[in-house]
Amino acid sequence: MTSIQNSQTSEKMANTMVWLTASLLVLVWTDASAAMDPQKVFKYYKAMKTKYPLNNMYSMALRIQGPNNNEDPSSFFQGLDSVNNVKRVFQQDRVFVSDRVMAARPRPNEWTTDHAEARVANLLRSWYNQNQLNRDWILFYVKASPCATKCADPKHPGNILGEIAKLKKWSRFAFVFSDVFQPNPNNQNAQGKVFQFTEEDQKNALKQVAKRIGRRNIFRCNNNTCVKCFNKNGIDTFCISG
Structure with missing residues (x-):
């Protein structure tokens, strides 16, 4: 040679x-973030839904002291603002921001809709503090999973992927949703048909989210449990159907 x-x-x-x-x-x-315990996530999720029984689409972020403090969620939620305070801010079409809680609803504008989760994620920088980033953890909640044709579509200019990537600033976080998103059934096409996302669409949307924040800490939660959406076999069907 x-x-x-x-x-x-x-x-x-x-x-x-x-x-x-x-x-x-x-x-x-x-996938640099620490894996969150589903049972711990579930305790805080249940306590959040009890403290803030909000309807319709919204997103909420909680900055929780940890990892060794406030294992009982009730002690964390006792000192937080009431649900009525959050609702008053919602009525003004603003994002609720405090030292431990952020929350928003979607905001329609002339051309499109500002997503609730993007409005919250946009303001996470106000919580950036190196000591807190290493000590606290974030529960980032959105009522419905990201939609495949806009929210989680990297080609769509209105996607939320860049915003939720800010969660990686924290070494511990959980991205949580409770409903699998489907379009409004009242929105029909010219033939009177309602467009629905397939399970494959839902999978692709979650994969796009996972590319930005990792697979370890994406959960779907309901009144009974929190399930990790990604496992060794792929994506749990609980996270893409029903």
Whole structure:
């Protein structure tokens, strides 16, 4: 083998190593957050829904002291603003912001709708503090899972993927939803048919979210349990149907 061939071979090997290293860094960065215990997430989810019994579409973020403090959710929620305070801010079409709670509803504008979760995620920077980022954890809740054709579509200019990626600032967080999103059944096309997302659509939407925040801490919760959406077999059917 000539020196030129040796040089070319070495260059190809070096390029391959760079590509592999970059790929591994992406994987590590994407799933760098600590895995949250579903039981712990469920306790705080239930307490949140009790403290803030809100209807219709909304998003809420909680900054919870941790990991060793306030394991009893009731002690965390006792000092927080009342649901009536949150509702008053909603009536003014603003985002509710306090030291421990953020919440918003969707806001229609002339051309589109500002998503509730994007409005909340946009303001997470007000909680950025290195001590808090390492000590506290975030429960980020949105009533319905991100939709496949806008919220979780990386090609759509109105997607929320860049906003929710801000959750990675914290070493511990949980992204939680309770309903699997489907379009309003009153919105019919010219043939009188209602468009519905398939399970494959729902899978693709969750995969796009996972690309931004990792797979470990995406949950669907209801009155009985919180389920991790991603497992060794792929995506749990609980997170894409019903």
